[in-house]
Amino acid sequence: MIDAVWFERISNGLLALCTGLAAILAVRSGRKKEEPEEPGRMEIAGALIDSKEAASLRASIDANTAALRHSAEVIEDAQRDMRDLTRELVRSAR
Structure with a gap:
C-alpha cells in the first residue's frame, strides 16, 4: 500500500x-512597472511631442478617417450603379 x-x-x-x-x-x-508619462507630452515613434502637436496629429488622423469613409461610400455607390447597369444590359439583350 x-x-x-x-x-x-x-x-x-x-x-x-x-x-x-x-x-x-x-x-x-x-517586473518593473511602467512609469507614468508627463502630462502634456506624448511619444510617437520615439519622438516626444507636446499636447498642441498631439491635438493637430489627432485632427489630421480624424480628417483622414472621414475622407476614407467618404471614399468607401463613393466606391459602394459606384459598385451599386455598375450592378444596376449590368442588370439593365442583360435585360435589354433579351
Missing part, C-alpha cells in the same frame, strides 16, 4: 510544484 518511498516522492513533487509556483509569482510581481 502506502510506504515511506511513495510518501516521500509525493511530498517532493508537491514541494517542487509549490517552489515553481512561488518562483513564477515572484518573477511576475518583480
Whole structure:
C-alpha cells in the first residue's frame, strides 16, 4: 500500500510544484512597472511631442478617417450603379 518511498516522492513533487509556483509569482510581481508619462507630452515613434502637436496629429488622423469613409461610400455607390447597369444590359439583350 502506502510506504515511506511513495510518501516521500509525493511530498517532493508537491514541494517542487509549490517552489515553481512561488518562483513564477515572484518573477511576475518583480517586473518593473511602467512609469507614468508627463502630462502634456506624448511619444510617437520615439519622438516626444507636446499636447498642441498631439491635438493637430489627432485632427489630421480624424480628417483622414472621414475622407476614407467618404471614399468607401463613393466606391459602394459606384459598385451599386455598375450592378444596376449590368442588370439593365442583360435585360435589354433579351
